[in-house]
Amino acid sequence: MSLRVEPLTPTIGAEIYGADLSEPADIDAIKNALWAHQVVFFRDQPRLEPQAQIAFANHFGPPHFHPAAPHLEGHPEIFVIYADEHSKVANGNGWHTDVSCDEEPPLATMLQMHQVPSSGGDTLFSSMYAAFETLSQPMQQFLSTLTATHGSEHIYRGRYSDRGVDDAGRNYPSASHPVVRTHPQSGRQALYVNPAFTTRIQGLSADESDALLSMLYQHQQRVEFQVRFKWRPNDIALWDNRCTQHLALWDYWPETRSGHRVTIRGERPYYEAGEHTSRRMKLARKQI
Ligand code: SIN
Numbered sequence: 373m374s375l376r377v378e379p380l381t382p383t384i385g386a387e388i389y390g391a392d393l394s395e396p397a398d399i400d401a402i403k404n405a406l407w408a409h410q411v412v413f414f415r416d417q418p419r420l421e422p423q424a425q426i427a428f429a430n431h432f433g434p435p436h437f438h439p440a441a442p443h444l445e446g447h448p449e450i451f452v453i454y455a456d457e458h459s460k461v462a463n464g465n466g467w468h469t470d471v472s473c474d475e476e477p478p479l480a481t482m483l484q485m486h487q488v489p490s491s492g493g494d495t496l497f498s499s500m501y502a503a504f505e506t507l508s509q510p511m512q513q514f515l516s517t518l519t520a521t522h523g524s525e526h527i528y529r530g531r532y533s534d535r536g537v538d539d540a541g542r543n544y545p546s547a548s549h550p551v552v553r554t555h556p557q558s559g560r561q562a563l564y565v566n567p568a569f570t571t572r573i574q575g576l577s578a579d580e581s582d583a584l585l586s587m588l589y590q591h592q593q594r595v596e597f598q599v600r601f602k603w604r605p606n607d608i609a610l611w612d613n614r615c616t617q618h619l620a621l622w623d624y625w626p627e628t629r630s631g632h633r634v635t636i637r638g639e640r641p642y643y644e645a646g647e648h649t650s651r652r653m654k655l656a657r658k659q660i
Contacts, residue, residue, distance in 0.1 A: 374398075377405045377412075384499040384616065385599030387413045393608060394418050399431045402610075406480070407557045411497045411599065411611040411618075419606050420484055422447045422632065429482050429634040436478040436635040438471065439545055440528035442535045444632065451633040453483065457626030460534050464620035467498070467593060468568035469613045470635055473524035475547045479638030482610045485603045485631035489624035495601050497611060497618045500562035502597040503588075504552060507563075515563070515588075516643060518551040518576075522569040548574065550643040555614050562615040563592060564641060592617060614638065 375398055376389040386409035391397045393414055405412050420428070426449050429435065435449040441463070444450040455462035470478050483495075504512065524544040532539075551573065553564040565573075567589045573581040601609060611618060613635075 375401045375405070377401075377409070379409060380413075380599050383502050383597055383599075384410050384497055385413070385601070386411075387415060389415070392418065393428050394420055394424050397428070403432070406610060406612055407555075410499055410501070410616045411601075411609060413601055414608040414610070415604065417484065417606045417608050419486060420608075420632075422450055425450070425482065425484060425632060425634055429480075429636050432480050433636040433638070436471070436474075436637040438635065439474070439524065440532060440537070440539065440542075442532055442537055449634050451635070452630070453485075453633050454535070454628075454630040455622060455625075456628040458534070459625075461531060462620065462622035462629075464495070464618065465622040466568050467589070467617045467619045468566045469500075469564075469617050471524075472522045472549065472564070472566060472569045472613075473527075473545045473547055475545070476640050477547075477549075477638050478613050478635035480610060480612050480636045481633060482608065482636070483631055483633045484606060484608045485629070486605060487628055487630045488603045488605055489627035489629050492621060492624035492627075493603060493629045495603070495609065495618055495620045497599050497601070497616050498592060498597045500564065500592065500615050500617060501555075501558075501560050503592045503594075504561050504563040506594075506597075507591070512552070512561075516550075516552045516561070516645065519548050519574050520551050520565050520570050521572045521574060522547050522549055523571045524569060526571070527568060549641045552643050553614060553641040554644040554646070555612075556639065558615075559646065560615070561643075561646075563588065564614075565589075566592075566617050614641070
């Protein structure tokens, strides 16, 4: 059966029909759709056994292991997404790209949602290509010369204590990454700072770094860069962490939302100079 890819917005997100991810699928077509749309969604899927979800994710690369989160017993690759009436925090409830504090942050993430609340619990995704491409050229050039520190101690320490994680004596990662990263497949440039992990732009004063990051975070969150996904049980989302950010809304308390997430190991982010701005984005920039 051939795949049908239906874009959800002109900027980001597509639904893919004609694939049952528990069976062999046209991986090249799915990869092409992912590189083009940055996040893809699969509706009406069977609930994947842990091994089947890991096997699908392995087509994109080896697994990435989360430095802090609780995993499924016997499957360290699977991060159990879970929030209910007793939760003190819900994962992903703020704009971020996954684990950017790692030296080699995850390339992509695959999430199957098992239980969804009666309403709410949507996930929003934002295109960091669009965020970069709609900045002025002088700002793009300036940002392309910069690197930033991404930490995680401030996020992860004690975060999962209510789910039985004792992190005494554990060291959490920190890394330096270019503020603009080049996507290895598309060659496009993406803005690569996020409010969860990025703590400082190097070489600037603290005030300058705070002001610049605050301007960039506000810009990244423009609604026209976003797609919003409304989950049904067993839907699957697959996103490219190199060119997107996401936010999982925790607006459903005291209801329960749960699923299984697998991340795929990525490469060290790099910046390579080049003019890769799409024609549509050049137009959008002119209109601002
Ligand atoms: C995450 O991976 O950040 C959570 C996404 C979600 O629960 O929708």
